[in-house]
Amino acid sequence: MDGDVSTEAGAAKPSRRGGVPAISCEGVTKRFGSELILDGVSLDLTKGSFTSLVGPSGCGKTTLLRIIAGLEQADSGDLITGDAKSSSPGVRPSLAVVFQQGSLFPWKSVRRNVAFGLELAGVDRGTIAERVDRTLEMVHLTGTAKKFPYQLSGGMQQRVGIARALALDPDILLMDEPFASVDAQTREELHDELLEIWERTRKSVLFVTHSIDEAIVLSDEVVVMGARPGRILRRFDIDLPRPRTEESARILPAFADLHHDIRQLLVSSTVDAFNA
């Protein structure tokens, strides 16, 4: 299973498989007050590939994602998209964010929630209706368009959250622990659904999670972060065959190996941090 390409933090290398980066962070540093949260984080998000960011709670995963999304300003470092170089937010590629549970607008129906980004962009009504229908179908929620978020289960709400982002047909999808608060069985269903959607759309995805299993099941590449300060420890290629399902991935011996390696890395980094 030695297919992993580990890079040192700060080294800007071409992405694996010679892929073009959809977006790159270079030396992103962020402080909250006096605390250094992100210490020169460099990360390439390969175009058309599914990248997961795993790391212990509080290591700065959300902060990094928010910087990429333009919700937070980095203190230094660059976000590079194509050839447009900018120190966030400024020029941004077309990206959309899937938030954690509870981010749907409770006063909007499912349809209007999904239409949100399109309405903001001033897309005409006919196109919106068609896009919303298509996206709802993709997340298997046809028929709930008129419902309101409080009438849906947690899993359904997160599918609406995914649809809200997908409706914009963005180049990049940023997801911050979108399945953290659903039950285990629903989470597996959502994994399969996300895998299926990814097969259909081939979006460049950055998926933040603290679950190693989730990261392996979904991704082409797992980036492991360490804490205090937040930095990239290592990248793992996940060469499990696609199309995948939760089950087809989990039964492979490589899955267990990857899990073991990533876990070892996280544990040893936590111990190091503790001893430091």
Place this chain on the structure above:
Amino acid sequence: MTKVADEELRVEVTKRSPTAPSSLRRTKNVAPLKWAVRLTAVAVFFVAWQIYASGISPLLLVPPSAILAAAGHMIADGQLGTDTLLSLEAMVTGFGLALLISVPLGLVWARYRVVDWVIQPFVMAIFSTPLIALVPLYVLWFGFGFMAKVAIIGSFSFFPLLLNTYQGAISVDPMYRDVAKAFRATDRQTWRHVVLPSCIPYIAAGINISLGHALTGMIIAEFYTNASGLGGLVLNNADTFQTARMFVPIFVVMALGVLLMSSTRWLKRKIAPWAER
């Protein structure tokens, strides 16, 4: 410190476990029982009143039967209807004006820092003043008629509406703001799609509180101006020791209050069902 937290936790746990089965039990429909108990309590209250009041001077307290009879007369001679309409007219105008001014002002207050700087001391000062102290001033300015009443009712209902609207606009869940920002909403779009809708439950709560204040304002206004409307009816009948007739407008005001507040609650459930827990 941790010990206290532990204590609390344990209390929490022990409190919770016995309620678990009872919350299961609560799924049974208790509404008929609830209403039966309620209506019985009300009936007992009136019967007790009837019995008690029959034994004392009708100047101090009259039995419900006498009030009912008085109500019949007052409806028949049209006086009750006229005065109720008079009161409602002032109430609707005063409250309506307050609503029309306070909600936009509350939003502007939340929107612009400068407005916040300017408005804070005024609101603090006026909010801490018992508004009833201003009643003679309104009479001075507007005379004893309709305008004075509108001003009194309006100012009584103004502040809860203003403060609630402001509170709603500044307490938008930051997550919703993030969503708007991530989807690149302009400032205007954020207000239209996020801030305004999240204010609705707050404004509804403001309306509910304000209606109570408006009713109080209405009666005070009618006491201190030309003694017309329902408040006037109370005052005039009390002055002439017609105790039964005095009670009738009091009950009308009571019914009005209950009606107005339950209809705003109903309206809130209708337009903001998400805000119900």
